[in-house]
Amino acid sequence: MTRRHRFHLGAWITPALLAVELVLVWSGLLSIGRAILLAIVVEVALAITALGRGIIAVRRFRAGRAAGQSGWAAAEDGLAQMLPRPVARALLIEVRLWVCLLRWITRRHDGRSTNAYTYGRNLRLMLFALLSLSVLEGAVVEVVLGVLLPGTPWPWVVLGLHAYALVWIAGLATSLHTRPHLLEDGQLRLRDSVFAEITIPVSAIIGARPVRRPGPLRSGLRSDPSDGTGTLAYGETTIALALDPDQPLYTEGRPAITGLTVLHITADDPGRLLDDLREAQAELGCTPGTRL
Incomplete structure (x- = not known):
């Protein structure tokens, strides 16, 4: 068994x-x-x-x-x-969401670091707009339910569900700032909001240049084995990384995907990330090219 x-x-x-x-x-x-x-x-x-x-x-x-x-x-x-691992992962996503909110409130987060690179700027603005509209919509719904169903628990049930939804929207919006991409300790750590963290050794990046491609609001880490390309997008991707296909990408510290030759990612300031990446590789003695 x-x-x-x-x-x-x-x-x-x-x-x-x-x-x-x-x-x-x-x-x-x-x-x-x-x-x-x-x-x-x-x-x-x-x-x-x-x-x-x-x-x-x-x-x-x-x-x-x-x-x-x-x-x-x-x-x-x-x-x-x-x-079961999916349940454990779901619980930790919930915890990360609350941690992002607390770090944003206390201003103690990676987004204030000089080696941090935010992403998903347009989605972040959209989520904050949705948060404002949801507060207004929730107030209207509560008034309507209070009139139609007075003395019943349903207005309170809906209020609780609405508050939980607001927490999730706020948590996702703040996570795009409090969980940025990081370049440290010879690794490029690509964050996927509260959902995952993908780590690439700097030595595995053999090329990097700005490339804009349309993408979904959130793609997660996707790969196409037919051509060896991968995507980690929050809206439009802005950087293409050429990778050593023999070195795996790590998700939460575990080898996840091998065989990728190009990974398209999103960064709000691609120029700064590319400059810092080249500097980091120069310090390691493995200066990248720009071929893809």
């Missing part, structure tokens, strides 16, 4: 046990006292198992950090010992 199947089985143990106990008690085959005792024993066993998983998760997190993983990547590997 795979770990994934064990996760699904564990989620159903408690309700299945309760259902079986109710049937046995109703049929007279099991007394209420024994049913309660059995439930307690099973819940204690599950708690011990969860504690053991928690200890393994902490150890995996520490091992990841010691191996040079980022805090987010190590946290994902740790949580994946307790939860």
